[in-house]
Amino acid sequence: MRAYEFQTFDVFTDRRFAGNQLAVLMDAQGLSGEEMLAITREFNYAESTFVLPPDNPANTAKVRIFTPGYEMPFAGHPTVGTAIAIAAARGIDDEVRLELNAGVFPVRIDLEGDAPFAEFKNPNLPVEGGGAPSAEALEAALSLPQGSIDRDKHRPRRVGAGVDFIYARAPLEAVRSASVDSAAFTALNIEQVIGVLIYAEGGDAPDADYHVRMFAPGASVPEDAATGSAAAALPGQIALSKKIEDGAHRWVIEQGVEMGRPSRIIAQIEADGGAVRSVRIGGNVVAVQKGQLFV
Numbered sequence: 001m002r003a004y005e006f007q008t009f010d011v012f013t014d015r016r017f018a019g020n021q022l023a024v025l026m027d028a029q030g031l032s033g034e035e036m037l038a039i040t041r042e043f044n045y046a047e048s049t050f051v052l053p054p055d056n057p058a059n060t061a062k063v064r065i066f067t068p069g070y071e072m073p074f075a076g077h078p079t080v081g082t083a084i085a086i087a088a089a090r091g092i093d094d095e096v097r098l099e100l101n102a103g104v105f106p107v108r109i110d111l112e113g114d115a116p117f118a119e120f121k122n123p124n125l126p127v128e129g130g131g132a133p134s135a136e137a138l139e140a141a142l143s144l145p146q147g148s149i150d151r152d153k154h155r156p157r158r159v160g161a162g163v164d165f166i167y168a169r170a171p172l173e174a175v176r177s178a179s180v181d182s183a184a185f186t187a188l189n190i191e192q193v194i195g196v197l198i199y200a201e202g203g204d205a206p207d208a209d210y211h212v213r214m215f216a217p218g219a220s221v222p223e224d225a226a227t228g229s230a231a232a233a234l235p236g237q238i239a240l241s242k243k244i245e246d247g248a249h250r251w252v253i254e255q256g257v258e259m260g261r262p263s264r265i266i267a268q269i270e271a272d273g274g275a276v277r278s279v280r281i282g283g284n285v286v287a288v289q290k291g292q293l294f295v
Contacts, residue, residue, distance in 0.1 A: 002030065007085055007290040008043075011077040012226035012255075012263040012283035014115035019256065019263045019286070020226035022081040023048040025293070026089060028064070033071065035295055040066040042293075046221045047075050049082045059104060060096040061086055068220035072194075074102035074124075074162040076228010076265070076281050083107035083118045084285040102162035108282075119268070119282030120228075124162040126236025126276055132156040133188045138168050140184040142198060142215070148174040149198075154241040161233035161279060164193045165214070169241070172200040172211055176258060180215050180222060194219055197230045205264070209251040210234070213258060225256035226263030228281045235269045235276045244271045 006025050013019025023043040028036065028050035040048040052062040063082050065072040072078075083096050087109040098105045103123040110117040133141075135149040138156055149156065154169035166188075170178075175198050190196070195216025203211030212234070214227040231253050238244060249269040256263040263283070270278035 002295045003292045004028065004031070004295065005290070006293050008288045009081040009085065010286045010288055011081040012228070012265050013286060014284040016286050016288055018261050020077040020224065020261065021045040022078055024082050024085045025050050026085065028052055031295065036064060036066050037071070039293065039295070041068045044068060046224050047072065047078045049078045051082065051086060054099050056099065058097070059099050060092070062099040065100065069218065071101070072163065074100045074105070074229055076231060077226050079105055079107065079120050080118045080228060080281070080283055081285050083109060083120065084111070084116045087111060087118075088116070115284040115286050117282060117284050119266070119280050121278070121280045122161050122232045124160075126159055126161040126233040126239075126279065128236065128240060129158050129160050129164050132158045132166050133190065135168070137184070137188055138166070138196065141181055141188050141196065142178040143181050144170065144174055144178055154237075157237055157240060158193060159233045159236040159240070161229070161236065163229050165230045165233060166190060166193055166196045167234065167237040168196065168198045170198055170200060172202055175200045175211055175213055178213060180217060182217065185215070185217055190218070194229070195221070195224070197227065197234070199234065203254045204257055204262075205252065205254055207252050208254045210253045211257070212253055212255045214255065223259055225259050225261040226265060226283070227255065228265060228283070231265045231267050232279050232281050235267065235279055239271070239274065239276050243274055244269070244276070246272050246274070
């Protein structure tokens, strides 16, 4: 029997029992990929991470990320939460560099206060990546009335910044009422896509720019409380739908409200010539528990 230390965190929130749950194994050496997947299923969070020595000693750590369904090239709340876990354990209070399957992610760290803050710069800029299901098919998959999803400038698109999502825009009340129709969602046949993010302008918080929900039953995540990887590609969908003024932009993206786990994602975007040139995703992290796991 082998023992591994673990910690859990709530990510993209400044209070416990909100945001997106994350389990982190701080020293995962000796675990196979199959064991990592089994451990992730045991925690049954949207994702768990496994920290390993970096391939390049110039970087801080190598991190493998799993959903209960499969290994991810990259995911947002695991990147933010794992960066805080590593920084706190090693006394780092400026930046960590994480080797993920989708590239090396520099993460700025601020450990001050009860809810430390981390912000990663995505080395993958948002790009459109092929066709998307029709608005009618997405309405059926999300149990929405016909005509709910935008068919004009914000029409559904497949966009990714390391991993791909389907984006669809709808009025705020439609976003709030969406629910997965399992058969219709399966019929979307969106292979190589993590899930569907539906968004509306505004939200519950007075400073919210977007209210979003993300459904990924194929990854064994019926609904996600906070999806930083989808937030990282959302600027690509917006830039394809309307002009983004050149310069710096700060967006507040709220998610998880309908799940009772409200989350707050901060997206920092640099635009030039109407195109997205840089995306940084940040949020707060709260420690919840620690212990030992036996394999």
